[in-house]
Amino acid sequence: MVEQEFKQEFGQPLVFVYKPGASGSIGATEVAQAKPDGSTIGVYTFPLMVMNALTGKGRYDIESFDYLAVASSDDVVLVTRKESPYKSLDELVAAAKSNPGKLSIGTVESLGPTHLAALSLKDSGVNINVVPLPGGAKGLAAVLGGHVDALFALRGATRSSASKFNYLAIARADRLKDASDLPTFKENGFDIVYNATRIWIAPKGLPKEVRDRLIEGLSKIYAREEVQQKHAKAGQFVAFQDGKKLQSLVTDFYPKAKDMLVKHGQQ
């Protein structure tokens, strides 16, 4: 996504090695084990990286990395299909309370942001049947086909068929500027804030000047107008934060994630 800009900024090309497999944990493991000289860095998603560390999917822990930057993020939203009787979060919660366990709510991955958001809703006393579905396309098909009553999805992925959905709530701390009529879970009394965040990571122990140079360069890249537009087109929203903020994001989330896993086991 930022290949050209990277070359302009650092004077050397970025060679992409795409490492699919086990929801990215294969690639992250390689980054964790690489030499910390700045020649190998990686892009990964949060909070999946923390969950993969906890479940053993990735052979690393959160101490294995130097955190460089947050690039972009996409918020979790709760949607129902247009024909659904549940047009607002209140209606859905009321239905779940009068029929405990009878409402199936899908998520688009397992132990990623949408699944964690669904589990948080369940933990707040709304008895729903959480159904993790394998991937965004299958999730959207399941909610549009009426196989699940509602779906926790990423907002970017729902845009192409936005007219087919009711948006019930967004898992943000405050309302979005460009969708100000979409209420947050917080306003409805649920402390649910989740998003899928793209982060830049490097192996632990980068020399300080290399690290600072990378963070500075990345901040310049993401400040550029055309980079932000390119992300918006692909349904991601640039939300640059430097390594220090990311580090605290990860360390703050870690105990919370651990609790979550203990409570819900491998369900």
Added chain:
Amino acid sequence: MGATLWQYVGDGLINSIQLFNLVIMIIGLVVGIIGGMLPGITVVTAIALFIPFTFTLPTDSALIALGAIFTGSTYGGANAAILMNTPGQPGSVATTFDGYSMTRKGEAQDAMLTALFASAFGGLFGVLVLLFFFGPLSSLALKFGPAAFFWLAIFGLTTLAAMSPGNVLKGLLGGAIGLAISTVGLDPITGSPRFTFGYYPLIQGFDMVVVMIGIFSFSQMLVLLEAPDSHIAEYVRRPGAVRRTVSKLWHGCKRVLIQSSVIGTFIGSLPGAGGSIAAIIAYNEAKRWDRDPSRYGTGIIEGVAAPESANNAGVGGALVPLMSLGIPGNAGAAVLMGGLLAQGLIPGPQLLENNAQIAYSFISGLIIINIAMIGVGAVIAKLSAQILRIPKTYIIPTVIVLAVIGSYALRNNQFDVIVMLVSGVCAYLLMKIGIHPAPIALGLVLGPVIEEALSVSLRLARAKNSVFDVLVFDPLPAVLIILCIIALLVPVILDRKKALK
């Protein structure tokens, strides 16, 4: 819609026959067809590799390039399947059954032309359905929930019996091996590792395509190495192949072509089912309803026409949910969606409302692409038939090198190369005891679908009174269960009748 629809289609047709766009189309087709032939370059890889080139093109040309490469690579696998028994990609596995038998009989030319015409027919059929019926078809596809998917995949498994004439048990054993291999790695829903024995690279599981390169391409090279002949098969030039093939297709295969295209379009439109499932089911249905099913597998053109038309009909099918809902129907359509996004087009209802002209010109461009494919494909088929003239001492090392590169390139992963080699040797040994690679491949393709669909269905059932409410007492699953029962009983009853006579 009426008048404007026709106008958009007309504009699209005219647009795609402009010189520049025709050149782009031909380049896309050539790259797609050749990519489709090579082991390890699947439809997905071919489109993904081509996307960066489309960045520089104007939107309409970029769409034509993407459509051409999607169509071309879906068809291209047939050539390798027919000439060398090495399906270039999962969708052409069923083409090997009769295609390679025809090559052995010296009818390679006829088989390749059949594959080409059938692919173009299926492709056109799928595009026309996409153009006129995508609304109703997409709502039908959405009704296919996890439970229906489960039974559709089980229905696919019933073809196992048909795949191993003479020895059903060995076919079932092959299928079981494939299913077992597909369970290694992470659980598709919960993500917990299984059968990895603590060995980290196994956590990503065995990639279906990598194993297929091994069991088809690599093991086939071992078979060739062993055979005494100096060439794969005798190359017989028989003039008038085009006229002969067209006349045979027209007189003998109309039903097979239409039936297979319907199957291909419909299965292609289900999000998550691919051309490979469609091709295998189409082959089996063609065989089931034939006067004499035992002809299949001996090298008849119906056996090539069925899977190839279904496979290419799936292209139009896979675009149905993409265009109407923004949901890609298969992995190829998903990469294509990436290419559309890069052009600033978000496929889905919004595209049809705001940019209907672009959407329809893309679809009608596919009509021209399928017609152009007949010409381009015929040239490539003629050239690639020369493979039969090359001594196999040159072909074998070349294919093995391509197989190694292909299996590495899929995931940039050294481990996959080892998986490819080991599964190739195992498949070779299994062949010696009469277990063929095709049932194993079927198990590999259907295993993840079955597991995923069953797992989700069981989750959904937690909100119902019983599992049966989801898996059995629902109209679609019930219909599919009945189809499965018919599929299993019909051959038995027919055999009984024959025996009585």
